[in-house]
Amino acid sequence: MRIHPFLWRSMLYVPGNQPHMIQKCMRYGADAVIIDLEDSVSVEEKEDTRILVDHALKQPMWDCSPIKTDLLIRINGLHTPYWAEDLEMAVPHQPVAIKIPKVESPDSIRTLDRGLEALEKHHHLPLGQVKLVLTIETAKAFLHLPELCACSSRIVGLGLGSEDLLTDTGIQREHLSFLRLQLVMIARPFDLMVLDSVFPDYHNPEGLRTEAQLAHSSGMNGKSAIHPDQIPILHQVFSPSAHQIEWAKEIVRQSGHNKGNAFSYKGSMVDEPILLRARMMLQRWEEGYE
Amino acid sequence: MKNYDRMVDVLTEEKERVTEAGSNRQGDVHLVFRKAIGPCCSLHLTTPYERIFGQHLRSIILNLARENGLEGVSIEAEDHGAWDYVFQARFEACCRKWLQKI
Numbered sequence: 001m002r003i004h005p006f007l008w009r010s011m012l013y014v015p016g017n018q019p020h021m022i023q024k025c026m027r028y029g030a031d032a033v034i035i036d037l038e039d040s041v042s043v044e045e046k047e048d049t050r051i052l053v054d055h056a057l058k059q060p061m062w063d064c065s066p067i068k069t070d071l072l073i074r075i076n077g078l079h080t081p082y083w084a085e086d087l088e089m090a091v092p093h094q095p096v097a098i099k100i101p102k103v104e105s106p107d108s109i110r111t112l113d114r115g116l117e118a119l120e121k122h123h124h125l126p127l128g129q130v131k132l133v134l135t136i137e138t139a140k141a142f143l144h145l146p147e148l149c150a151c152s153s154r155i156v157g158l159g160l161g162s163e164d165l166l167t168d169t170g171i172q173r174e175h176l177s178f179l180r181l182q183l184v185m186i187a188r189p190f191d192l193m194v195l196d197s198v199f200p201d202y203h204n205p206e207g208l209r210t211e212a213q214l215a216h217s218s219g220m221n222g223k224s225a226i227h228p229d230q231i232p233i234l235h236q237v238f239s240p241s242a243h244q245i246e247w248a249k250e251i252v253r254q255s256g257h258n259k260g261n262a263f264s265y266k267g268s269m270v271d272e273p274i275l276l277r278a279r280m281m282l283q284r285w286e287e288g289y290e
Numbered sequence: 291m292k293n294y295d296r297m298v299d300v301l302t303e304e305k306e307r308v309t310e311a312g313s314n315r316q317g318d319v320h321l322v323f324r325k326a327i328g329p330c331c332s333l334h335l336t337t338p339y340e341r342i343f344g345q346h347l348r349s350i351i352l353n354l355a356r357e358n359g360l361e362g363v364s365i366e367a368e369d370h371g372a373w374d375y376v377f378q379a380r381f382e383a384c385c386r387k388w389l390q391k392i
Contacts, residue, residue, distance in 0.1 A: 017313070017315075018315060018317070018318075019315075019317040019318050019372060019373065019376045020315070020316045020317025020318075020371070021317075023317065023373065047383065047386075048311050048312070048379075048380070048383040051379045051382050051383045051386075052376065052379040052380070052383070054379070055375040055376070055378055055379035055382075056375060056376075056379070058375070059373075059375050
């Protein structure tokens with residue numbers, strides 16, 4: 001397990017057809033914003049929205065975030081006629097990653113990968129600069145997960161699309177944890193981040209906290225948000241507490257005295273995996289946690 | 291008779307040639323292009339910020355119409371607090387649809 005290059009505890013969705021939301025989205029301190037061209041935009045508005053987002057991304061407002069906020073763009077699914085034009089619009093703006101919904105087949109990801117490469121060449125961007133996040137929303141995608149994880153070196157994360165997945169499989173919400181664990185277990189050998197779905201009831205902070213804690217304890221790295229009020233809760237849940245940081249510092253300090261051997265700290269044994277976890281927590285904390 | 295019917299169809303189509311883009315959402319502008327009589331472009335803009343930005347917004351739209359070579363179009367713009375780039379994007383979208391219909 002390694003430290004991931006991105007810190008995406010909170011990923012705020014912004015509908016691409018809502019200018020007033022686009023204009024404000026960088027102010028809220030989310031780790032990432034996802035400009036959405038997919039589900040929040042009706043078929044009639046697809047083209048107009050693409051033009052609007054293209055113009056919006058040329059504006060200087062993208063530098064006003066109080067923290068480093070990564071830009072992602074969710075394009076339309078690879079089974080639709082819209083994704084190629086979405087990609088053409090998106091790449092010149094150099095988003096950190098493209099989020100792909102309703103992923104099913106590794107072949108379609110390979111096709112998109114080739115398209116991305118051609119666009120990067122055309123716009124004189126470093127090859128492989130634009131990363132991919134695949135959203136797993138169907139049982140068929142679960143079936144192909146290892147193949148999907150391995151099909152492009154651009155892939156940095158998997159997102160769980162829980163609403164579509166529950167609809168597709170008939171699984172009830174209380175069993176979502178099983179799917180989260182399964183996703184984490186398959187993504188980890190490929191060093192991919194795993195990101196949880198949105199919590200749709202944005203008037204229910206406690207419900208969000210409970211669901212985020214479940215995702216966090218399942219090994220997920222972050223969660224999508226649909227309202228700015230959800231961001232601080234996600235940052236709390238997906239960041240180590242002051243107590244945990246203190247613990248990690250102490251473990252690392254004591255490991256120096258014990259020269260790599262297992263040792264006892266406050267009555268618990270500390271060996272290599274625990275030391276590694278403490279080091280990762282500190283490294284991540286020093287790199288970006290508030 | 292057949293030719294006459296076709297001519298009526300064409301004239302009706304021309305008269306009803308309408309395209310639109312944008313919406314009445316906050317921060318957006320709703321643009322409607324209609325076929326006008328004569329080569330000029332006319333503009334009817336409503337904005338809650340008439341006193342401050344009215345002239346500026348009119349000049350954005352009329353400049354875009356000129357740059358895009360639009361002729362004989364009546365433009366209706368209903369502003370809901372849109373920034374300049376939103377006007378530009380919605381104009382581009384409306385204009386593409388208009389040119390597709392020619």
